[in-house]
Amino acid sequence: MIPGSFAYHRPSSVKEAVGLLGSLGDDARAIAGGHSLIPMMKLRLASPSHLVDLVGVADLKGIREDGKDILIGAMTTQHEVIASDLLTKKIPILSETATLIADPQVRYVGTIGGNVANGDPGNDMPAVMMCLNATYHAVGKSGERRIAAREFYQGAYFTALEPGEIVTAIRIPTPAAGHGYAYEKLKRKVGDYATAAAAVVLTASGGKVTSCSIGLTNVAETPLWAEEASKILTGSALDAATVKKAVAAAEAITSPASDSRGPAAYRTKMAGVMLTRALGRAKARAGF
Numbered sequence: 001m002i003p004g005s006f007a008y009h010r011p012s013s014v015k016e017a018v019g020l021l022g023s024l025g026d027d028a029r030a031i032a033g034g035h036s037l038i039p040m041m042k043l044r045l046a047s048p049s050h051l052v053d054l055v056g057v058a059d060l061k062g063i064r065e066d067g068k069d070i071l072i073g074a075m076t077t078q079h080e081v082i083a084s085d086l087l088t089k090k091i092p093i094l095s096e097t098a099t100l101i102a103d104p105q106v107r108y109v110g111t112i113g114g115n116v117a118n119g120d121p122g123n124d125m126p127a128v129m130m131c132l133n134a135t136y137h138a139v140g141k142s143g144e145r146r147i148a149a150r151e152f153y154q155g156a157y158f159t160a161l162e163p164g165e166i167v168t169a170i171r172i173p174t175p176a177a178g179h180g181y182a183y184e185k186l187k188r189k190v191g192d193y194a195t196a197a198a199a200v201v202l203t204a205s206g207g208k209v210t211s212c213s214i215g216l217t218n219v220a221e222t223p224l225w226a227e228e229a230s231k232i233l234t235g236s237a238l239d240a241a242t243v244k245k246a247v248a249a250a251e252a253i254t255s256p257a258s259d260s261r262g263p264a265a266y267r268t269k270m271a272g273v274m275l276t277r278a279l280g281r282a283k284a285r286a287g288f
């Protein structure tokens, strides 16, 4: 339970952080809140020789509007997401989700950038970011690029980030005012990772769904964007028969592991149950 030894670096700019990661090579890891990385190091599942701490990089903090988008700095903590008036007003699914992550102690330190960059299918924010069609700003030795959340996750702990690249911010298109949303998470106890979870964001007009997007957490090696299920629901009144068809389409793309959270078939069914509940709450919030 004691991590291996490592050298600690504390850059004060993105340029310095990326420079360090580039020059130190494969043995170096960025550290943000440390609430995923340190446990991995204690278990010796990760043994970096160098830790590049992003906590001193002021440019990675903050939440602001940028035209039709909202930009969240990677080092923004889960607690700051919950406390943000802007996010609570414009993208309330983020505070709803953050509240379901771990416990207050973890949320005070754990960052949104660490949550999305970690690549653990159990993290809650990635599926929500796919649902919201977010884009990650990444900076490495070749400069800045933007990666769609829907293309970022390639396997368990395997993402589109190049070695030495860091996520600097998350860009989210602001959903339409009055949209419906919900994040439903089944967990064994308070503070646990999801057995299965579902994120829904939708808009409606005249009693019909005009747009719908669905993300699923911890029911495959990566978070999932349930595109087919979203398509089935668009144009519908979210009647029981259409919801059932969409839920079946969402369940069909899952491939969870059988583990201490339950057998695979159970977790697939729970993804469907979470989605049904999330759709019901999103519908009520959209006012139809």
Ligand SMILES: Cc1cc2nc3c(=O)[nH]c(=O)nc-3n(C[C@H](O)[C@H](O)[C@H](O)COP(=O)(O)OP(=O)(O)OC[C@H]3O[C@@H](n4cnc5c(N)ncnc54)[C@H](O)[C@@H]3O)c2cc1C
Pocket: 029, 030, 031, 032, 033, 034, 035, 036, 037, 038, 039, 054, 074, 075, 100, 101, 102, 103, 106, 109, 110, 111, 112, 113, 114, 115, 117, 118, 122, 123, 124, 125, 165, 166, 167, 168, 191, 192, 193, 194
């Ligand atoms: C008891 C407990 C319960 C938890 N329960 C949940 C839960 O229910 N749901 C959930 O989603 N999470 C949960 N977590 C994880 C928690 O949310 C983590 O804080 C989060 O996943 C990672 O954020 P971090 O800032 O701590 O990242 P770190 O642990 O510092 O880093 C995680 C990984 O991401 C990389 N990284 C970090 N920041 C960046 C960046 N900006 N750019 C590129 N790479 C980066 C690191 O190199 C490392 O590989 C739990 C943690 C604990 C300890």
